[in-house]
Amino acid sequence: MRVFVTGGAGFIGSHLADRLVARGDDVVLLDNLQTGRRENIAHLIEPGAVEFVEGSVLDRGLVRELCSGADVVVHLASAVGVRLVIERPLESLLGNVRGADIVSEAATEAGARLLFASTSEIYGKVSDDCLNEHSDRIVGSPQTARWGYATAKVFGEMLAYGYHRSGGAETIVVRFFNTVGPRQTGTYGMVIPRLVGQALIDENLTVYGDGRQTRCFGHVADAIDAVTGLLDGGPELCGRPFNVGNRNNEISIADLAQRIIDRTGSRSKIRLVPYDEVFGDGFEELGKRKPDTSALRNAIGWEPTRDIDTVIDDVVRHLAVMRDSLPSRLYGSRTRDREPSRELTDEAS
Numbered sequence: 001m002r003v004f005v006t007g008g009a010g011f012i013g014s015h016l017a018d019r020l021v022a023r024g025d026d027v028v029l030l031d032n033l034q035t036g037r038r039e040n041i042a043h044l045i046e047p048g049a050v051e052f053v054e055g056s057v058l059d060r061g062l063v064r065e066l067c068s069g070a071d072v073v074v075h076l077a078s079a080v081g082v083r084l085v086i087e088r089p090l091e092s093l094l095g096n097v098r099g100a101d102i103v104s105e106a107a108t109e110a111g112a113r114l115l116f117a118s119t120s121e122i123y124g125k126v127s128d129d130c131l132n133e134h135s136d137r138i139v140g141s142p143q144t145a146r147w148g149y150a151t152a153k154v155f156g157e158m159l160a161y162g163y164h165r166s167g168g169a170e171t172i173v174v175r176f177f178n179t180v181g182p183r184q185t186g187t188y189g190m191v192i193p194r195l196v197g198q199a200l201i202d203e204n205l206t207v208y209g210d211g212r213q214t215r216c217f218g219h220v221a222d223a224i225d226a227v228t229g230l231l232d233g234g235p236e237l238c239g240r241p242f243n244v245g246n247r248n249n250e251i252s253i254a255d256l257a258q259r260i261i262d263r264t265g266s267r268s269k270i271r272l273v274p275y276d277e278v279f280g281d282g283f284e285e286l287g288k289r290k291p292d293t294s295a296l297r298n299a300i301g302w303e304p305t306r307d308i309d310t311v312i313d314d315v316v317r318h319l320a321v322m323r324d325s326l327p328s329r330l331y332g333s334r335t336r337d338r339e340p341s342r343e344l345t346d347e348a349s
């Protein structure tokens, strides 16, 4: 199968590329390296196992060219992470909306199956016990930058459903819930790499709010099992969204921080940081984010299998070898004393 992956040098994209190459698919990756890194896929580029194109999904001509001849297009490219969404709201909103428009149109024209990466953020503030694909959405004010990301993803979803309904295109939507693993970076606010990085350099682990908010962390390898299952499945999957996450791994952020300290043997302590100090006034925390993944189980028999300790240990192993560069990976060019004011997306927790 010929698979074209946008955002292929990113965290999920690079793991997907590994899996596709291992099973013998012909893989083309497009990435502008905004948050992705060439080092994530260097082991695939150098031996010629994939074709890597450095460029943007906003380049319509390029996207059309790369879609033609593809059996499947996986659209992962997105302005991701609280820093980008907050600091450059218009650019990230337009990038996500225009990217979804260009890629879904080109994939449809090429007759390729399209997998569109959406997010649990689209459920907005709903914090029900288990969110299923038909749960209502309650989103906040459009003046809050956080909801721009969710809105752009909803737009992408609705394009996918529209192309399916109007022309029978094979489009599938994947709503990722807190997907974690090696190669994910803490620089943009993702909580597990950030806390593991702090633990590895014996710096206090900063937990926002009272730490009682819970999240369900899914291992990226489980997510890739889900994505490949959807790529390979029958036409009955098309025109539908599927949650991908691990409801069995629900944990409060305070317990998560303690577990990371225990598993790394760190001397760090936990420091609770009030939300308004980190995110400014008016921040609304989501109490929990728990996916109901029964639709995916019923559709392709998928169940996540990696527990929270496996998730943590795999991130620890990955970051431990780059201990010296962790401060800059965690904080970029910012000083450690003052993290930027940012809002929490679901991926950041």
Ligand SMILES: NC(=O)c1ccc[n+]([C@@H]2O[C@H](COP(=O)([O-])OP(=O)(O)OC[C@H]3O[C@@H](n4cnc5c(N)ncnc54)[C@H](O)[C@@H]3O)[C@@H](O)[C@H]2O)c1
Binding pocket: 006, 007, 008, 009, 010, 011, 012, 013, 030, 031, 032, 033, 034, 035, 036, 037, 055, 056, 057, 058, 075, 076, 077, 078, 079, 080, 095, 099, 117, 118, 119, 120, 175, 176, 177, 178, 179, 180, 347
């Ligand atoms: N990791 C999670 O927990 C999670 C949760 C919900 C949704 N998602 C979605 O999954 C997808 C992959 O996310 P990820 O966690 O791997 O993040 P990531 O930042 O590692 O991947 C996104 C990739 O897209 C690339 N990109 C951004 N703009 C681009 C453009 N205009 N042209 C080409 N490439 C561009 C980035 O450089 C990066 O490599 C995203 O669409 C994201 O919204 C991820």
